[in-house]
Amino acid sequence: MDRIIYKIATRAQWAEAERAGVFEGAPVDLADGFIHFSTAAQVKETAARHFAGQDDLLLVAIDTAKLGDKLKYEVSRGGDLFPHLYAPLDPAAAIWVKDMPLGPDGAHRFPELEG
Secondary structure, three states, X not given: OOOEEEEXXXXXXXXXXXXXXXXXXXXXXHHHOOEEOEOOOOHXXXXXXXXXXXXXXXXXXXXXXXXXXXXXXXXXXXXXXXXXXXXXXXXXXXXXXXEOOEOOXXXXXOOOOOO
């Protein structure tokens, strides 16, 4: 599937993951039993739906080759296949971590994405 997938996390969540050497997930991930990710084609809608108006967010690009068979693509919003990780995430799997600032229109600004 996609070589790179994306996780939206708060600055505090990611700082804790880097400190601990593991990202167990955001509260929604813990409740659902897996870590939610989005593809490049999905992440902007994910931000708009679930993080509207929220600042202090980071976009984390993850190399799927480092996730192994615990990464599953499952049907979710609108019948699309979304990447779900059924394991804790090693922060070292991040290719990069970038700010997701809010623009003047209240929408998040994204760095260049690749799939």
